Every structure is written in C-alpha cells, then in structure tokens.
Amino acid sequence: METASSTDAVSAEALWRLGTAYFGRKVVITAAELGVFTVLADSPADEESIRKALGLHGRGLRDFLDALVSLGMLDRDGTLYRNTAVSDHYLNQSRSSYAGAFLASADKRWDQLAEALRTGEPQNRWGSGPKMFTEQYRTTDAWRNFNAGMDYLNGMIGPRLAEAYDWSSTVSVADVGGGRGNLVVPILRRNPALRAVVFDLPAVRPVFEEHAGMLGLADRMTFVGGDFFNDRLPAADVLVFSHVLHDWGQEERRTLLRNAFESLPPGGRVLICDPMIDDDRSGTPNALLTSLNMLMVTPHGSEYTRSECRSLLKEAGFDGLRQVPLGSNNTLVIGLKPR
Ligand SMILES: C[S@@+](CC[C@H](N)C(=O)[O-])C[C@H]1O[C@@H](n2cnc3c(N)ncnc32)[C@H](O)[C@@H]1O
Incomplete structure (x- = not known):
C-alpha cells in the first residue's frame, strides 16, 4: 500500500x-x-x-x-x-x-511513437527501401522544405567539421547524400583551394543550384545526380557521409561503405558523421532519441554505436580509424583507404 x-x-x-x-x-x-x-x-x-x-x-x-x-x-x-x-x-x-515546417512535421509525427513501437513501422508515408526519399519528395518545393530542415541540422555540423579534420592537403571532397551542399560551405570558405562535389538524387539539383548560387559558391561546388546504392560515387580524395548512414539498415550501410571504398583512391578518406550512441549505451539521451526519430521516419534506420561504425569501416577495408566529437550531438569517424 x-x-x-x-x-x-x-x-x-x-x-x-x-x-x-x-x-x-x-x-x-x-x-x-x-x-x-x-x-x-x-x-x-x-x-x-x-x-x-x-x-x-x-x-x-x-x-x-x-x-x-x-x-x-x-x-x-x-x-x-x-x-x-x-x-x-x-x-x-x-x-x-x-x-x-520541418519541426512542425516532426512534432506531429512523434504523437505516433506508441504506434511505431507496436508495429515497427515508420510513421510517415515514405516508401520502403532505397526509394523512400523519391517517394516522399515529389516536387521541388518538397525538396526545398526538407533541405531547409536538413540545413538547420547540418548547420551545427559543418563549421565543426571544418575544424575537426585537417583539410589542408585535400584537393577535392564529395559530400555523398549532401542535399543542397550546405554542409561543405564552411569547409570551402576556410579552404579556398578546395573544390566540392555534392552527390544526391537527381531531383535535388534545382534546390542545389539555387542554394549554391545564393551563397556565391557555384564555381567551387558541382552537383552530380545519382543513386548512391547503384551508381559509382564521384572521384574525390575525401568522401563525407553526414546523417546518411543512420537513414538505413545494416546491409544498406555495408553497401554504401563498400561503394565508398571502391571509388576512393588509395590514401583517400571517408568521413562519417552521425549522432552515434555511446558504446555502453549510456551518456546523454540525444543519440538514443534521434535513433527513435529514425524509427519514426525510416523503415530500417537507427543510430548506431561508435564501435559499430568502426566495425563497418574495417569490414569495408578501411584502416587508420579515428573518432572525434563534433559538438555534443554528433561524432565524426574517419577511415583511410590503405595505399
Ligand atoms: C538525412 S539527409 C542528410 C543530408 C545531408 N547530408 C546533411 O547532413 O544534412 C539524407 C540525404 O541522402 C539523400 N539520398 C537518399 N537516398 C539517396 C540515394 N539513393 N542516392 C543519393 N542520395 C540519396 C537524400 O536526398 C538526402 O539529401
């Protein structure tokens, strides 16, 4: 009693x-x-x-x-x-x-958390598998709203990534699943000789072009449209995957890292940025809560621990692994393709 x-x-x-x-x-x-x-x-x-x-x-x-x-x-x-x-x-x-608009749609979706936990299903109308983005975003306006939400998040990562990695000897970087290119902007501004390729689905090109033009960086950023599961990734010394691996399940992450390894030159590096859960699954709740957000918006996505990230990179053939915090909400894990 x-x-x-x-x-x-x-x-x-x-x-x-x-x-x-x-x-x-x-x-x-x-x-x-x-x-x-x-x-x-x-x-x-x-x-x-x-x-x-x-x-x-x-x-x-x-x-x-x-x-x-x-x-x-x-x-x-x-x-x-x-x-x-x-x-x-x-x-x-x-x-x-x-x-x-991005915050409001996330807010409404989270009312469905119990349903997502009961069914394991995302609580939006995205399709499943590799087509989930193209099925959800069918117009340039929809891509613009989505990218504004992404830029609000990657605006907290880009300046930190510009500092956390030594870009001085990098000639070219490709931001894979890079949306309208916002993440690489602070990196390009601090490294005037660097050039960037942004690789994303072909439908993203119009919002990339208007954004790069508005920022005055159109001459140093190029857009390549394609499908990162099936097309060869752009040739560059460094490939960045920011908030990309957490959208997908383990097998899809393996494919993406295999594709990254194949397209990088020997001595090239892959940079993975995601919230990443502490290895003992403790610490601040941020990564665990964003992992639940991935439950709400993707069929197989979730956050993963830093050691899971290192294992995936090793399995794909990467070496010389390093990890660096990017502020309090994200981690950068770097892998080197051996010479
Ligand atoms: C969660 S967003 C992350 C955007 C950006 N990297 C950032 O950090 O803000 C995932 C990105 O992957 C892109 N994407 C999804 N499927 C793709 C595919 N099959 N091929 C290329 N890009 C894809 C989406 O269009 C989107 O821009």
Whole structure:
C-alpha cells in the first residue's frame, strides 16, 4: 500500500520538467506557424501590432510573447518585440532557411511513437527501401522544405567539421547524400583551394543550384545526380557521409561503405558523421532519441554505436580509424583507404 513517506521521498520536479518540455516546443513551433517571426522580420513591433497583423484574439498573447523572450526566440525592448538572430534565420517564413515546417512535421509525427513501437513501422508515408526519399519528395518545393530542415541540422555540423579534420592537403571532397551542399560551405570558405562535389538524387539539383548560387559558391561546388546504392560515387580524395548512414539498415550501410571504398583512391578518406550512441549505451539521451526519430521516419534506420561504425569501416577495408566529437550531438569517424 502507498505510504505518505514514499511520496515525500520522491521529487516530482525532474518529471515535471520532462513531462512539460513540450510546452516550450509547442510555443516556438506555433509562433513559427502563426508567422510571429515573419511579421517581426523587418521591424520590431508591440503586442497590439502583432495581434492585429496575425488576427489573434489577444487573450494569452502577452504571455505567449514573453514566453518566447524567455525561451530565447524573441528580444524585448520596452514594449517592442524583435526577432533574435536564431529565430530570424530559422523561423522566419520569408527565408529559404525556414525550418518551422520541418519541426512542425516532426512534432506531429512523434504523437505516433506508441504506434511505431507496436508495429515497427515508420510513421510517415515514405516508401520502403532505397526509394523512400523519391517517394516522399515529389516536387521541388518538397525538396526545398526538407533541405531547409536538413540545413538547420547540418548547420551545427559543418563549421565543426571544418575544424575537426585537417583539410589542408585535400584537393577535392564529395559530400555523398549532401542535399543542397550546405554542409561543405564552411569547409570551402576556410579552404579556398578546395573544390566540392555534392552527390544526391537527381531531383535535388534545382534546390542545389539555387542554394549554391545564393551563397556565391557555384564555381567551387558541382552537383552530380545519382543513386548512391547503384551508381559509382564521384572521384574525390575525401568522401563525407553526414546523417546518411543512420537513414538505413545494416546491409544498406555495408553497401554504401563498400561503394565508398571502391571509388576512393588509395590514401583517400571517408568521413562519417552521425549522432552515434555511446558504446555502453549510456551518456546523454540525444543519440538514443534521434535513433527513435529514425524509427519514426525510416523503415530500417537507427543510430548506431561508435564501435559499430568502426566495425563497418574495417569490414569495408578501411584502416587508420579515428573518432572525434563534433559538438555534443554528433561524432565524426574517419577511415583511410590503405595505399
Ligand atoms: C538525412 S539527409 C542528410 C543530408 C545531408 N547530408 C546533411 O547532413 O544534412 C539524407 C540525404 O541522402 C539523400 N539520398 C537518399 N537516398 C539517396 C540515394 N539513393 N542516392 C543519393 N542520395 C540519396 C537524400 O536526398 C538526402 O539529401
């Protein structure tokens, strides 16, 4: 039977923080969907102007706006609210970097976690197997939204990858499954002699071209369209797979690394970036939670441990393995094709 002392000894605070973490997430995603950051893109505004511009009732609005201030997504100066640098870049619908649609679709999908655990099935309408991307993204607009979400994630990796690996003797890098090429941008900017090839499905070419053109790097980045399971990968000294292996099951990862080994020259390197679970499956929950996200969005994908990554690389023939943390959310594992 439950006793008074058993509840006295248990603090509800940790559970309260976890159980209500979605309050903050909902406030941010709802603000993006309503267009708060879009209305504030050009100039700061007070509560009443925001209310009118968005056609809101008014009840709760002050708390909503001040909650956004305390969550770091708005600044307030007297009665005027303005976007922060982050919300202006990622949550303002008029920018090509808008990630609100991507965050909102992930948010809705996660309501289906129990169903995914019961059935083992992803909770979106992607096809299965190698066609899952082409079946989900059929229009350039759909690719644009998806890539904006990817860039929001790889924007946290690219600058770190530029520092964590010594690019000084690399002539060419190919970013395999590189979307619209955003990951290699900080690497190219820090290494003016380096050239990049971005390899992705042919349908991604239009969003690559508009992005590379906008960044002014079109002369140093080339797009090659193809299927990384069946086509030869581009010739380059370094091949990067960022947030690619975790989309697929073990056999598909083996194929990708075999293809990488075949196309690299002797002395070439493969760079794998993924969240990667700690070998003893402890540590921060990030990689485990993103692994569950892969359950929700792919038929066979998951995160994997660093030692599983090293084993896959060894099996494919790579040598000289090294691993480096890329911030707190990702790991880089490097493999060398022996001479
Ligand atoms: C999860 S995204 C990662 C994008 C990017 N590397 C990053 O770090 O943000 C996976 C990428 O793999 C690409 N992709 C999926 N299947 C592919 C295939 N069969 N051949 C080439 N690229 C593919 C997708 O179009 C997408 O750009």
